[in-house]
Amino acid sequence: MALIVHKYGGTSMGSTERIKNVAKRVAKWHDAGHQIVVVPSAMSGETNRLIGLAKEIMAQPDPRELDMIASTGEQVSVGLLSMALQAIGKQAVSYAGWQVAIKTDSAHTKARIASIDDAKVKADLDAGKIVIITGFQGVDEKGDITTLGRGGSDTSAVAVAAALKAQECLIYTDVDGVYTTDPRVVSDARRLNTVTFEEMLEMASLGSKVLQIRSVEFAGNYRMPTRVLSSLTDPLMPLEEEANSGTLISFEEDTNMEQATITGIAFNRDEAKITVLGVPDKPGVAYQILGPVADANIEVDMIIQNQSVEGKTDFTFTVPRVEYQKAMEVLEGSVKAHIGATSILGDSKVSKVSVVGVGMRSHVGIASQMFRTLSEEGINIQMISTSEIKISVLIDEKYMELAVRALHKAFGLESA
């Protein structure tokens, strides 16, 4: 007997029929003697419907009120799933985030989980009940409802699993695991049985959007074994088979000993690049540029500062494409004159492609093979950034798919 957390996405919860299927699957695990906590998302389309209503009222909805509204989608889901379990003879009880004290900070629409009170949940589990907890949301110190941002149900599930010291957190989704790259781009992409936490972090942050990155961080911080697996299989498939399907994010050091050097090719289509030209090269200037951008809640990804020439330098960074306009306004509005920059250039049609793998640390040849492959395809590299386990390049977005396919092949990642 083990304590297992299941997470189901909006598609799995998309209709009452599908919710009944989720209930069958959950009941199967409970029948096998496990204690089960379920964290479901809102029914697919529901969060968008709610946000749409808010935007009809206010183009830029007040974040606190938006959370009040958006959090209701999951509340409906947990109630329906609890009923579906009761309808097939299980004892089940649902909770909204605030009811099991999922405490967060007050950053509405993108709050972070601070703590969870597990006493109520443990008591229910010990009484033989299946416990269903809303994903995506919590409550701040003032008692206001907060949401964790898109994909936040993954984070909720991992956080709940960590708080309850669950044996494993199973993220049921509409893909059957983590692949060497997106199968929609490379048809012979291969499913990975395991990835390390670090690799998954890079794969997720670089655009392989199987899991929300913060859920991976949570899994890492608490060393919570987390498995991504398909919700589209027969809910009554043998439990043993299901328990070993998908991709396990592992925290065992040696898991990847036998794996290939490169685990996968990640990419992010929706990047934008901003270059501040003719910046005086003196201490504090990077902060003067990026401080106001961060204050505007815009995430900055790659950052490059060129060698200075005659006391002037150029400063380039990337932001999510949706934030591009806002970032340009911040820079043109206050930063440019303040730091005495010559001009600000932007390009919102760039993409990032990365090769990822824990094995690359000791392989100096990876970078050169990557660059040669892109060169052979005639793809110009605009920026480069590296870490212990990845090399990323920024390229014109029109070459993105070509680059991913060429690199996938060059590093021998295709399925046998």
Add this chain to the structure above:
Amino acid sequence: MALIVHKYGGTSMGSTERIKNVAKRVAKWHDAGHQIVVVPSAMSGETNRLIGLAKEIMAQPDPRELDMIASTGEQVSVGLLSMALQAIGKQAVSYAGWQVAIKTDSAHTKARIASIDDAKVKADLDAGKIVIITGFQGVDEKGDITTLGRGGSDTSAVAVAAALKAQECLIYTDVDGVYTTDPRVVSDARRLNTVTFEEMLEMASLGSKVLQIRSVEFAGNYRMPTRVLSSLTDPLMPLEEEANSGTLISFEEDTNMEQATITGIAFNRDEAKITVLGVPDKPGVAYQILGPVADANIEVDMIIQNQSVEGKTDFTFTVPRVEYQKAMEVLEGSVKAHIGATSILGDSKVSKVSVVGVGMRSHVGIASQMFRTLSEEGINIQMISTSEIKISVLIDEKYMELAVRALHKAFGLESA
């Protein structure tokens, strides 16, 4: 400056455009220097949609889980209305019932309010904010969400008004006040400027469904002046005019001094009558019949016990038509044999018609005029029950409209 509570029904909240109109009306009151608390219902159709989803999962949904789901409709409403006020430059903040500690008992789907913590709301009002609180719901001692039953937003509004010691509670609805009878039945029915609490209680409980009866009880217990008025008027109509429109439920003893003896004709189409025949006439038998019915949560209205003949009596009572089948099952299942009744008869096609008015206490002629009027129309009276301020008769449902029109005319209630 006064503290005023506004309540808006589902129709008024039915679309984002309508919510913007509600915001305009609320802002007008705030602009005039009043402190305003708003209690809106769910958008029309939303509660039915949510209950429909629940019933797709479970024919008899678990009440606790149903409340979890059904309460979300109002949560969306408060967030949207708060945004609509912010969009026109007002400071506004929304709260779910649990956030302002609307404590109820644990009778899910029909909970009763026990207390409200007004500290948070007062602080917001003093800071110049408009406060919006979910109707229809609260939280029990265990921290579970409860709902108050259909129409519960009226009760919430009056309870909030009482807790805050508001000057007046305005119930905006799709009728423009309380009439001498339903204008759909009698075309020249007249709007009443004031009714006493007792009359309103009878009018509401007898089927003039302008307000939920529990909200009237609340208003009575706390002597909260409550006004029913139209939400369909121009939101920017002069405030003075709006403030005196509709019908005020009054607690001033002399309000009705100059009113006619009879205030109105109430009716309830959806009654059912049950007669238990041949009951031994001994102490405790009424309880043995009605106890199990009450335990099944069926409301009993009129009750008559006939004079006994040879130690046997007949016992007749009415229940809401939707509960008829259930009540019959309870009686046939356990009660009949236990008390040794001869047989149980039922008729689910009866209606109740009542004349209501505080003025009737001292007018013995009212009853005879009522019975003569019905007799002249050839309508047979099946049961009679009386109180200080009303006389009710049960008749065949097919005569209901005829009876209401005849009584309305006989008591001179038509508009001038």
